[in-house]
Amino acid sequence: MVEVETGARRSRQRPRRAEAVVETRGLTMRFGGVTANENVDFRLEAGELRCLIGPNGAGKSTFFKCLTGQLTPSEGTVTIRDLDVTGADPHEIAGLGVGIKTQVPNVFDGLSVQESVWLAARRAHGAARAERLTADTIERVRLGDIRTRVVGSLAHGQRQWVELGMVMASEPWLVLLDEPAAGMTDEETVFTADLIRELNRTTSMIVVEHDMNFIRAIAARVTVFHRGAVLMEGTMDEISADATVRDVYLGHKH
Amino acid sequence: MSRGEQTRLWALGLLALAFMFGAPEVLQLFTIINLTTAIALALLALSLGLIWGHGGILCFGQTAFFGLGAYTYAVWAQNFGETTGGVIAAIAVGAGFAAALGYFIFYGRVSDVYLGAITLVVTLVFFNLIRRTSGPEYKIGDALLGGFNGTSAPPLSLPWDSSAVLFPNQVFYVAMGALILCYFGCVWLTRTHFGRVCAAIRENETRAELLGYDARLHKLGLFAVGGGLAGLAGVLMANGVGRVTPDLFNLGYAAQAIIWVIVGGRGTLIGPILAAFGLFYLTAWLGQQGTLDLNMVLGIVLILFVLLLPRGVVPAAMSLAQTRLGRTRSLKRSRRNAHRNGRRSPGRQRPSFEPAE
Numbered sequence: 001m002v003e004v005e006t007g008a009r010r011s012r013q014r015p016r017r018a019e020a021v022v023e024t025r026g027l028t029m030r031f032g033g034v035t036a037n038e039n040v041d042f043r044l045e046a047g048e049l050r051c052l053i054g055p056n057g058a059g060k061s062t063f064f065k066c067l068t069g070q071l072t073p074s075e076g077t078v079t080i081r082d083l084d085v086t087g088a089d090p091h092e093i094a095g096l097g098v099g100i101k102t103q104v105p106n107v108f109d110g111l112s113v114q115e116s117v118w119l120a121a122r123r124a125h126g127a128a129r130a131e132r133l134t135a136d137t138i139e140r141v142r143l144g145d146i147r148t149r150v151v152g153s154l155a156h157g158q159r160q161w162v163e164l165g166m167v168m169a170s171e172p173w174l175v176l177l178d179e180p181a182a183g184m185t186d187e188e189t190v191f192t193a194d195l196i197r198e199l200n201r202t203t204s205m206i207v208v209e210h211d212m213n214f215i216r217a218i219a220a221r222v223t224v225f226h227r228g229a230v231l232m233e234g235t236m237d238e239i240s241a242d243a244t245v246r247d248v249y250l251g252h253k254h
Numbered sequence: 255m256s257r258g259e260q261t262r263l264w265a266l267g268l269l270a271l272a273f274m275f276g277a278p279e280v281l282q283l284f285t286i287i288n289l290t291t292a293i294a295l296a297l298l299a300l301s302l303g304l305i306w307g308h309g310g311i312l313c314f315g316q317t318a319f320f321g322l323g324a325y326t327y328a329v330w331a332q333n334f335g336e337t338t339g340g341v342i343a344a345i346a347v348g349a350g351f352a353a354a355l356g357y358f359i360f361y362g363r364v365s366d367v368y369l370g371a372i373t374l375v376v377t378l379v380f381f382n383l384i385r386r387t388s389g390p391e392y393k394i395g396d397a398l399l400g401g402f403n404g405t406s407a408p409p410l411s412l413p414w415d416s417s418a419v420l421f422p423n424q425v426f427y428v429a430m431g432a433l434i435l436c437y438f439g440c441v442w443l444t445r446t447h448f449g450r451v452c453a454a455i456r457e458n459e460t461r462a463e464l465l466g467y468d469a470r471l472h473k474l475g476l477f478a479v480g481g482g483l484a485g486l487a488g489v490l491m492a493n494g495v496g497r498v499t500p501d502l503f504n505l506g507y508a509a510q511a512i513i514w515v516i517v518g519g520r521g522t523l524i525g526p527i528l529a530a531f532g533l534f535y536l537t538a539w540l541g542q543q544g545t546l547d548l549n550m551v552l553g554i555v556l557i558l559f560v561l562l563l564p565r566g567v568v569p570a571a572m573s574l575a576q577t578r579l580g581r582t583r584s585l586k587r588s589r590r591n592a593h594r595n596g597r598r599s600p601g602r603q604r605p606s607f608e609p610a611e
Contacts, residue, residue, distance in 0.1 A: 068464070094466035106464065108457035110521075119454050122447060123466045163461075170465060 019046045020079075021174055021204045022067065027076035029062050029228075036062040038228045040076070049196075049205045051215045053239075054225030055248060060208045061103060063225065064178050067206070068100045069093040080174065097124070099172030103179050103208070105159045109152030113143050113162055116151055120166035133169055141165040141195065157188040164195055175199055178208045193217040212240070224248070263441065266524065267434065274430040278423045286426045288538070291494030293429040294487050296530040297436060298507070299514040301483035303526035304440050306515055308449070309476040310456030312366055315373030316511050318355075318380055319348040319481040321502035323488025325384070325399075328407040328498045333395035336416035337408065341489050348485020349478045356477040360470040374508060381503035404499030407492035429490045433527070436483055440523050443479070452476050506549075513556050519566025529567065 022044040029037040037059045044050055052060045065071040067078060069090040077086045085093055094100060108116045117137050122130040138147050141161040146154065151162050160180065167175060180196065181189045189211070196218050199205065209215055215222060215236055222239045224231040226248050232239065239245055278286055298320050305311045323344035330340030355376065359369055388401025399405055410425055412418040420428065443449045455462045455469045463469050492498045501507070514533060518525030533555070537548050563570050 070460075089468075090460070090463040091466050091468045094464050100464040102460070102464065106458055106461040108454050108461060110457045111454065115450070116454075119450060119462075119467075120465050122450075127447075166461075166465065 019081075020044065021046050021048075021081055022206065023079040024063075024066070025077050025079075027063070027066060027073050027078065029059075029066055029071060030074045036228055037066065037073070040228075040230055042223065042230065044204055044206060046204055047200075049200045049207070049218060049220045051218070051220040051222045052206065052208045052225060053210070053212075053215065053222055054231070058225040059228040060225045061178060062228075064103075064176065064206075064208050067093075068098075068102075068176055070102075094170075097171075097173050099167035099170050099175040099203070101163050101167050101175075101177045101180060103182070105156070105163055107151045107159050107162050107166075110150065112148050112150055113154075113165075114138065114147045116162055117165050117169045121169040121171075124170055133171070137165050137169040140168065140198075142191075157184050160184065160188075160192070161195075164192070168195075168199060173203055175203045175205045177205065179210065180207065181209065181211055181214050189214055190217070212236075263438075267438065270430070270434045270437075274427060274434065277430075278426060283422060287422045287494065290422070290426050290429045290490060292531050292534040293426075293433050294490035294494050295507075295510075295514075295534055296527040297433050297487035297490060298484055298511055299518065299526035299530035300433070300436060300440060300523060301480045301487060302511045302515050303518070303520070303523050304443070304483065305476055305480035307520035307522065307526065308440075308444050308456065309452045309473065309480075310366075311473060311477055311480075312370045313373045313477070313480070314370040314512065315375070315377035315508055316480070316484050317503050317508040318373065318377035319352050319484035320488045320491065320507065321377070321380055321384075321498075321500075322351055323348040323485025324407070324492040324498040324502050325405075325488075326485070327489045327492050328405050329394045329397040331408040332397035332405070337410045338413040341410075341486070344485045344489045345482045346485075348488065349482030352481020352484075353474060353478040356474045356481075360473045360477070363470075374505075377503050377508050378505065381500050381505075384500040384503065402500060404497045404501075407496060407498050409493055409496070425493050429493065432486060432490065436486070437523060437527065440483075444523070448472065448475065510552065513552060515566075516556060517559050517566060519568040519570070522566070522568045522572075525566050525568035 020043050022042070024040055024042040027037055027040040027042070028035065040059075040063060042063075052063065054060050062071065066073045069085065069088050069092065072087040077084055079085065080093070080096060080098065083096070085096070090100070108119070111119075114134060118130060118134045121133040121137065125133060138144055141164060143158065143161060143165065146158065151159060154162065160182075164177075164180060167177070177196070181192045184192060193214060196205070196207065200218075207215075207218070207220065220236070221233065222236055223233045224239060224245055231248065232242060232245065234242075277289065281289070298316060301319075302313065302316045305313055305316075326347045327337070327340040327344040330343050331337045334340070355373070358364075359372060364372065384399060385402050387399035388403070390398065392399045392401070397405055408419070409422075410420045410428060412420070444453070451462065451467050452472050454465075455467070455472055459469045462472075488498075488502065491502065510533070514529040515526045517533065518527065518529030533552070536555075537552070540546055540548055540551055559566065
């Protein structure tokens, strides 16, 4: 009841705000004595592309794993489109139409590129549609020449694209990516940024990323994490102009 | 499915049918009875090949379902004097027990290593339990369990006439037919959406879940199918030997099942079947010689394969055949190109051709 009221009050205060697709309230995650996330209130609006940044150990990935169901938060709630998904399993969250890419490339090493993408397409769609979607997606991520190759034999960048292709083929409305450009060459990063901008036309997105140039390239709003909590939110220009953020990244102490 | 694969499957099916109808014509009755036992073991190997090789579930105690199937069949046949229900019950008990055990393992998120340990312990517990049932008080209906000596297993009879008991020759037809059906059933299963998701879970469980597939449910389903197949294998075993004994649950068969799959090749379904036949006859032959210890030979076979041919016989043979074929093809093509270009020697130029994985 209380939550419904706050939600209503918020929408009255900010009538122009779009619908929230992801929302966390008081999200806290503890591992024994270590608090990885503390009281994180986060809100993503429909169609938005949001980057999560922060130094190592700031709690971005833990927060990300709480969103994807890989971890269950110690306290607080995670809401996806008005549905409380706190403690839901990853396959349940993915089943809502959420595309997820983890930090470590999680691919099917023993399967072909085509089979991997098909598995993603087939989950939500019928057989005929899945075939078409698979072919289209493989063209979009430019893996047409190596579609029959086994994913385990591919280069790092290609494996990342296979995973992105799997996310795209499931035709999600919400996409969660953890470091999609990690370990890529500059050229590969540019193409990945293109793919993400294209994806963002039809989806809302949360991207965990280190690379500032990459974030600029995808022109996202940014949430800065520091010591498990949200330090600030804003555009890339606001963030890079902020003294505290710079201190956090460069390690200055007052 | 590629055309090459399709041709291979047709050839295999025809070969198996030819064997099924040809073998009783040329072979002696003793050999045929022995073959029924070998077929039972081959079906056990297929069941493990399906869940381990295809699904990545390393079950060390596939014999639990095998033995349960055999005992269910024997007890049913002794009590009701007919066998059709016994076969169905054996498959149901194998699959049902696998589903119950699998529920706790997969939904309890037990990791792979412990899964192997748990299933091995389960089959050994059955071995020790059944071994101690020698008194007259241990009976199910009219069927005495018989402890270490086991209990007799009546041969299969016709479904519509339980007095028409099958001869060993006819039991062989049934066994071979069942193996063929199960093999092609498994091939079909691995090509369905369900089967392809199981392969994906074997490759990367996290990724499969992040795509929205429930890994636990898929593993449970595959495990239950494997249990049902092993139960049916138990029925054939009971028919081949004529008795069911606690040995069906013992480490000997449990370890051999693993060896068959490793030797034949994980990821193929025909490999474990061929390996089971091959090693069955190897051990029979060695038993006749009586000079070498069987277990030692099996151990050496296992070590040699793990070290030298870790992928197993069938995958190694297939990739060898493919590279050979590929080489002759590319050689022909480069010769043709060289001829067209007016060159004298093809040299080591590589045509635009992707080598087979």
